[in-house]
Amino acid sequence: MKIAIYQCKGTPKNVEKNLKDLQRVANSAAEQGAKLIIFPELFLTGYNIGDAAIDLAEPSDGQAAQSASNIARETNIALLYGYPERSGKSVYIAAILIDRNGQTLANYRKTHLYGSYENRSFEPGNSLVVAELEGLKIGILICYDIEFPEAVRALVFAGADFIAVPSALTKPYCRIAETVVPTRAYESQVFVSYVNRCGSEGNLTYCGNSCIIGPDGEDIVRAGSAEGIFIADVDSTAIAASRRDNPILTDLRAELYTSRVKKGLP
Amino acid sequence: MKIAIYQCKGTPKNVEKNLKDLQRVANSAAEQGAKLIIFPELFLTGYNIGDAAIDLAEPSDGQAAQSASNIARETNIALLYGYPERSGKSVYIAAILIDRNGQTLANYRKTHLYGSYENRSFEPGNSLVVAELEGLKIGILICYDIEFPEAVRALVFAGADFIAVPSALTKPYCRIAETVVPTRAYESQVFVSYVNRCGSEGNLTYCGNSCIIGPDGEDIVRAGSAEGIFIADVDSTAIAASRRDNPILTDLRAELYTSRVKKGLP
Numbered sequence: 001m002k003i004a005i006y007q008c009k010g011t012p013k014n015v016e017k018n019l020k021d022l023q024r025v026a027n028s029a030a031e032q033g034a035k036l037i038i039f040p041e042l043f044l045t046g047y048n049i050g051d052a053a054i055d056l057a058e059p060s061d062g063q064a065a066q067s068a069s070n071i072a073r074e075t076n077i078a079l080l081y082g083y084p085e086r087s088g089k090s091v092y093i094a095a096i097l098i099d100r101n102g103q104t105l106a107n108y109r110k111t112h113l114y115g116s117y118e119n120r121s122f123e124p125g126n127s128l129v130v131a132e133l134e135g136l137k138i139g140i141l142i143c144y145d146i147e148f149p150e151a152v153r154a155l156v157f158a159g160a161d162f163i164a165v166p167s168a169l170t171k172p173y174c175r176i177a178e179t180v181v182p183t184r185a186y187e188s189q190v191f192v193s194y195v196n197r198c199g200s201e202g203n204l205t206y207c208g209n210s211c212i213i214g215p216d217g218e219d220i221v222r223a224g225s226a227e228g229i230f231i232a233d234v235d236s237t238a239i240a241a242s243r244r245d246n247p248i249l250t251d252l253r254a255e256l257y258t259s260r261v262k263k264g265l266p
Numbered sequence: 267m268k269i270a271i272y273q274c275k276g277t278p279k280n281v282e283k284n285l286k287d288l289q290r291v292a293n294s295a296a297e298q299g300a301k302l303i304i305f306p307e308l309f310l311t312g313y314n315i316g317d318a319a320i321d322l323a324e325p326s327d328g329q330a331a332q333s334a335s336n337i338a339r340e341t342n343i344a345l346l347y348g349y350p351e352r353s354g355k356s357v358y359i360a361a362i363l364i365d366r367n368g369q370t371l372a373n374y375r376k377t378h379l380y381g382s383y384e385n386r387s388f389e390p391g392n393s394l395v396v397a398e399l400e401g402l403k404i405g406i407l408i409c410y411d412i413e414f415p416e417a418v419r420a421l422v423f424a425g426a427d428f429i430a431v432p433s434a435l436t437k438p439y440c441r442i443a444e445t446v447v448p449t450r451a452y453e454s455q456v457f458v459s460y461v462n463r464c465g466s467e468g469n470l471t472y473c474g475n476s477c478i479i480g481p482d483g484e485d486i487v488r489a490g491s492a493e494g495i496f497i498a499d500v501d502s503t504a505i506a507a508s509r510r511d512n513p514i515l516t517d518l519r520a521e522l523y524t525s526r527v528k529k530g531l532p
Contacts, residue, residue: 112517128527139527147453147514149415150523158527175452175483183449186441187413217441248413251378257416261394261405261424 004029004037007210009199012046030077039081047168057086069102082166090123106131114144143167177209186217215242270295270303273476275465278312296343305347313434323350335368348432356389372397380410409433428457443475452483481508
């Protein structure tokens with residue numbers, strides 16, 4: 001399955017403009033044969049926009065989601081994008097997966113909030129999700145979530161073939177995209193797609209460096225610092241071959257890590 | 267505390283020669299102010315030597331360990347080296363930590379055996395260990411063990427400041443030393459020292475690339491492909507500052523990873 005990622009600056013606080021970009025980019029990716037296109041964290045509104053993210057938050061079936069659903073149907077491609085989700089009095093950093101029929105397949109709420117801005121403004125989600133898109137089992141994480149190997153393990157044990165990670169990674173933490181993300185793919189023998197912002201937004205400078213990585217830990221595609229659509233062919237049958245080569249998941253010894261660690265001598 | 271690592275080819279099947287190297291290198295590291303020197307996996311005997319590793323295996327208080335104990339006392343430096351350990355009918359891939367008084371502080375048996383050679387020839391150990399050396403809490407892992415983030419987490423939760431990893435990493439898996447090892451340090455906010463072989467041994471070519479990495483995931487020292495002693499100053503008080511900057515360990519949500527992963531919609 002061809003999967004596209006869109007690394008971009010976005011337009012802060014302008015949902016209408018970002019939906020237009022969503023349409024343009026979805027259309028281009030579909031024309032290039034992609035079945036799914038993934039956008040960065042809080043793509044619809046911008047990330048570094050303070051309380052405006054709260055003001056612009058919408059339900060997972062709100063007006064913006066309905067527009068996105070129409071775009072998915074019109075352009076015939078599945079969409080996965082980040083947005084601030086309002087649910088009752090709470091606002092979440094969420095990512096929604098909509099199939100090419102305009103149907104919502106998954107809505108994930110970021111479970112690990114990063115730093116003071118996120119913790120002050122948003123509620124954390126309380127569950128991980130895996131959804132199936134045309135036979136591909138997709139787990140969703142958002143930015144900081146990927147730093148926790150346990151989160152990827154949980155998704156892989158639940159059957160995920162492909163971890164989609166809308167992100168807003170900033171300097172000086174670019175090492176995350178370069179070393180941590182490939183390690184997650186390798187150690188859990190799973191495809192990982194890290195879809196980051198680029199350029200600057202207020203006082204933040206994003207790392208770009210978006211990528212799709214195979215279960216052997218090797219880059220299939222990797223962006224630099226510029227905006228663009230990047231496409232990779234994701235063949236989930238490669239997972240079985242890679243796991244034969246690197247049987248980390250079957251060599252795991254769960255009982256060992258929870259038992260007491262001894263001091264010094266056996 | 268200054269800690270030295272010794273990246274080397276070693277002399278296959280020649281324990282006497284390797285003990286002479288141990289003495290020479292320990293002496294040089296001590297003269298440079300190091301308090302501990304770490305050697306690669308199965309340093310005493312060679313790694314890729316088939317059944318000879320079984321024939322040359324000794325108890326953790328055998329003749330070679332007694333020689334090493336004398337060397338530690340004479341050179342006034344703690345030693346951590348890999349060797350094949352015989353215990354009853356079993357042989358383990360072990361690593362022993364001996365302090366500068368010649369006292370054995372820890373003996374660790376590799377818990378994750380890699381591939382057909384190791385699984386055919388050796389028994390796996392069944393516990394992790396942390397030992398204290400002059401105030402520094404040292405966890406020990408051996409080569410393949412470090413690919414499991416759970417193993418490092420268990421040692422860190424048991425108080426480890428510094429993970430010592432005698433290794434025998436071969437091409438084409440050099441990516442482990444370059445991306446996985448730094449990720450382990452970063453994600454668990456702990457010092458990690460990966461001490462590898464270099465050069466060739468039979469049909470294996472080792473990666474070199476030994477390193478000591480800080481809790482922020484940055485290299486403090488990194489070898490290339492050549493033999494040598496590499497020394498880094500390890501200040502365990504840096505851990506607290508790094509954990510304030512990157513509070514991954516306190517942001518962990520253990521309950522999340524063991525709960526069921528939901529399908530699609532919340």
